Amino acid sequence: MTPSTSDDNSVLLVHAYLDGELDPANALEIAQRMSTDPALAAEGRRVTALQQLIHERLPREASPPGLRARIEASVGGHRRGRERPSWRALAASIALTAMVASSSTWLIIGSPPESTTADSLVSDHIRALMAPQPIDVASSDRHTVKPWFNGRIPESPRVVDLAKQGFPLVGGRLDVVGRDPCPTLVYRHEKHLISLTEMPAGSRLDLGKTPRTINGYNVVHWTEDGVSYWAISDLAASKLEDFAHLFRTTPAES
């Protein structure tokens, strides 16, 4: 109806912003422009409405039964080649579970410390700090951060607004533990960043002992409602415990 007063580039940036593709500086700028430019705001609403419509109406269907088997057969009857590693994987995971179950023996037996979830997550946290930005979606609004995970992972993470308590949300990213993507929320307290990763409790990822500190980073781990939470930060341990307590006790009303 009304001719757009915004240039084409701004329109593209609105789309990129809603797709979580902008770095924090650009995200902030376009968010501000959307709040003052009705044309850009309307564009944003249309994009969001369309994405929601697609998300609701078109569930992602799985491939037809039998297709996988035919593909495996077509790559040359190498099924044995596939089975052997998966047997090994099974054996290895049983062995590793046994090791971990017997508390600290895992160190002696020589399983490298990197193979615990906490180590992997601390590495993710450190790497995120070294990257140009620690997040893939930059927003202090959990209504932006939460939907960003839609379509990337099957579960939707619990996102709580703790800005009033001194822990504003900065954004979110996906960390990879093992081979599985896990939603990670990034909160800030003063100049410290906190990475909070959620994963299904009791999954094969969620094993390994829980050290209090790794390389100087504090780790707080808890499980609630079948979800395992890992908070990693260089924040003082007591402050990180406070954060964990707030996160657990603050309702995530929608």
Add this chain to the structure above:
Amino acid sequence: MAQVQCIPQRGSDGIGFTNYWQNVAAMKSEKPLLRLASSATQGGLSGLDDNARFADVVMPHIDDAYRLAHWLTGNSTDAEDVVQDASLRAFRAIRGYAGGSARAWLLCIVRNTAYSWLRKNRPTAVVTVDDLEAVELAQANPSDPDAETPETTLLAQIDADQLRAAIAALPAPFRETLVLRDIEGLDYREIAQTTEVPIGTVMSRLARARRRLTATLGGKSID
């Protein structure tokens, strides 16, 4: 033969895309957790090697491959054929997979396979590069008249069949970009890698695809 290079291309987007995903990908191959099985990929029999890599790289993304093939060919039978063909190509090219998004790597092969399949079996429906350029030119202005702005509330009344038909009616370059982003959830970099265009092109195609779709759905009812 269709190429299976599928190298990510970068446009002059200049808006500071994160390279975090590359880091994730690099991380993934460097430091596997509980991936002792993959020690089998480090050496030993080459047949075992390729099959283990295929199982790691390709098999987790068969559903995504099938859905993309379905959107590109328009029906499930052809989609299955395309995915099977593409899987075979991926298997032969598996040693060329050098890290990065495995999903985008596979989807790029699926896309190339689908288009060569269409060229062979449905020459009338073929989209040539010239056609793509014509579409780009015709749609050069994102605020073109057919992209007028309906009320977003109208969208809520659209049912799944209408939505599917409207997406299917989009020109191929717009359709594939929209499907990869809004249905498959790929990020821009992965879409650029899959469709072999710069990120800037991904952005403009995506914006136009969404505008056309919104205009179609909100503007006139689809029978």
